[in-house]
Amino acid sequence: xxxxxxxxxxxxxxxxxxxxxxxxxxxxxxxxxxxxxxxxxxxxxxxxxxxxxxxxxxxxxxxxxxxxxxxxxxxxxxxxxxxxxxxxxxxxxxxxxxxxxxxxxxxxxxxxxxxxxxxxxxxxxxxxxxxxxxxxxxxxxxxxxxxxxxxxxxxxxxxxxxxxxxxxxxxxxxxxxxxxxxxxxxxxxxxxxxxxxxxxxxxxxxxxxxxxxxxxxxxxxxxxxxxxxxxxxxxxxxxxxxxxxxxxxxxxxxxxxxxxxxxxxxxxxxxxxxxxxxxxxxxxxxxxxxxxxxxxxxxxxxxxxxxxxxxxxxxxxx
Ligand SMILES: Nc1nc2c(ncn2[C@@H]2O[C@H](COP(=O)(O)OP(=O)(O)OP(=O)(O)O)[C@@H](O)[C@H]2O)c(=O)[nH]1
Ligand SMILES: [Mg+2]
Numbered sequence: 082x083x084x085x086x087x088x089x090x091x092x093x094x095x096x097x098x099x100x101x102x103x104x105x106x107x108x109x110x111x112x113x114x115x116x117x118x119x120x121x122x123x124x125x126x127x128x129x130x131x132x133x134x135x136x137x138x139x140x141x142x143x144x145x146x147x148x149x150x151x152x153x154x155x156x157x158x159x160x161x162x163x164x165x166x167x168x169x170x171x172x173x174x175x176x177x178x179x180x181x182x183x184x185x186x187x188x189x190x191x192x193x194x195x196x197x198x199x200x201x202x203x204x205x206x207x208x209x210x211x212x213x214x215x216x217x218x219x220x221x222x223x224x225x226x227x228x229x230x231x232x233x234x235x236x237x238x239x240x241x242x243x244x245x246x247x248x249x250x251x252x253x254x255x256x257x258x259x260x261x262x263x264x265x266x267x268x269x270x271x272x273x274x275x276x277x278x279x280x281x282x283x284x285x286x287x288x289x290x291x292x293x294x295x296x297x298x299x300x301x302x303x304x305x306x307x308x309x310x311x312x313x314x315x316x317x318x319x320x321x322x323x324x325x326x327x328x329x330x331x332x333x334x335x336x337x338x339x340x341x342x343x344x345x346x347x348x349x350x351x352x353x354x355x356x357x358x359x360x361x362x363x364x365x366x367x368x369x370x371x372x373x374x375x376x377x378x379x380x381x382x383x384x385x386x387x388x389x390x391x392x393x394x395x396x397x398x399x
Contacts, residue, residue, distance in 0.1 A: 089117040093124030096223050101196065104223050108166075108198050111215035122215060125222035132164070132221040135324055136242040138234040139252030140260060144278035147311040148252055148320075149231050153195060155317040156227050164220030167199040167231040168213050196220060211351050214245050214344070243270045244343035247336045248327050250274045250320070251304070255288040264295040271296075272304050273327040276320055280308040360395045367394050 086092050086103075092110070095103030107125070110118045137152070139145050149165065156163045200216060213230060220228045232242045234251075243249045251272035253260050263269035275296065277289060289308070297303050305323040309316030331339070364370050373390050376382035393399035 087117070089120035090124050093121055093222075096125055096219060097128050099193070099223050104164075104196060104219060105198070107219045108200075108216045111219065112200055112212045114212075118215075122218070125219060128222040129218045130221065132217075132225055132228045133248075133328060134217055134221065134228045134230065134246045136246035136249040137229060137231045137252060138242055138249065138272070139276075139278075140257060141233055143252040143254045143257065144276075144309075144311065145231050145233070145252045148250075148276060148278060148309060148317075149229060151309070151311060151314070151317040152229060152321060155321045156229075157194060159321070161226035162194045162224070163227045163229060164196040164217075164223065164225035165198065165229045165231070166213055166216045166220065167197070168201075168233070196223070196225065211347055213242065214347065217246075243272065244339050245347065247331065247340075248273045248324050250276055250324065252276045252278050253288075253292065254279045255282050255284040257288070258291075261291050261295045271302065273331075274305045274307060274320065274323045276316070277306060277308045279310060279312075280315065281310040281312045363395050364391060369394055369399075 086095070089110075092103055092107055096107045107121060109115070110121055115121075135152075137145055137149055146167065149167065153163055153165065198216060198220075200212060213232070217228045217230055230242055230246060234242070249270075249272045251260075251274070253275060255277070260269065264271070275292065277285070277292065279285075285308070289306075292306065296306065305327060307316055307320045307323050309320055328336070370391060373382060373387045377384065377387050390399060
C-alpha cells in the first residue's frame, strides 16, 4: 500500500475490505480530526450498522479492562470477530507488551478476528464521544461482528456512551457505594446490564443486596445483574448472554432510535462546544473586552452592560 493512501475514498475501500493497517489509519484520522476525516466517514457510512456495538463503562479500577479481555475471549469462543476501542489511558490494551499478552490470551486466529485500539480521552472538543463513536464506526464498517467500547464513567451523567451503543454494561466492584448512591439519586443513567465484578472479594453479598435494592425489580427498567470474577474465570458467558438478551428486547428499531438520539445529542454538544471555544477565542483576542472589564472593576460599567457588549463583539455587531 503506497505509504498507505492519502485519499479518503481509497482508505474507506481498504477499511471495508478489512485491511488492518487501513483500519488503524482510519481511526487515527477520526481521532486526530484529520482534514479528510469527513470524506472518509462519508465513504464508510453506508457500510456502518451491521456490528453489535456494546459499551463497557464503570468507575476507575472496577475491573473493566479485565472484563473486556474476558468478553473478547467469550465472543471469540462463540465464533464472532471483535473490534475494541478502549477510551482509557490506563487500559492494558494501550501498552504494546500487554497488548501482546492479551492477544495471546485470546488463543485464536487473532490476526483477522480481533482488533484492539486505545484512544486518549483528553483534549477533544465536545468530549470523548465523537471520536469514539467514529472509531467504532470504522470497526463496524470493517466488518467486525461485535464492537466493544471501554470508557471510564464514575457516575453522574458521565456514562456518555450509554445511548451511542446498542447495549451498555456498567461494571461495579463490591463496595462501590458512590455508584449505588448515584443510581438511587437518579443521577446515573441506568445501564442495560450491571456486571458485579470481583465477586471473589469479601463484601460481595452485602453489595449485591444494596445494588438490587437500588436497581429495583421492574422488569421493564431494571438492568440485568450478572456477577463475574476474573480470578475464577466466572460469569463471562452469563454476561454475554445478558447482553444478547437485552439487545433482543430492544430490537433493531429500539437500537436505531437509541443511537439516533445519542448522535443527535453528540452533534449538538459538539457544535455548542466549538461555538463556545470560538467565542472564548474572540473574547480573548478583543482589546475592547479589556477596556470593558476595566470599566467593570472601576465601577463605571454594570455587569449586564459588559455582558451585552461582549455578546455584541462576539457576534461582530459592535
Ligand atoms: N480479586 C479480583 N481482582 C480483580 C478482578 N478483576 C480485576 N481485578 C483487579 O482489579 C484491578 C483493576 O482491574 P482493571 O481491569 O484494570 O480495572 P479497570 O476498571 O479497567 O481500571 P481503570 O482502567 O484503571 O479504570 C486490577 O488489579 C485487577 O487485577 C476480579 O474478578 N477479582
Ligand atoms: Mg481499564
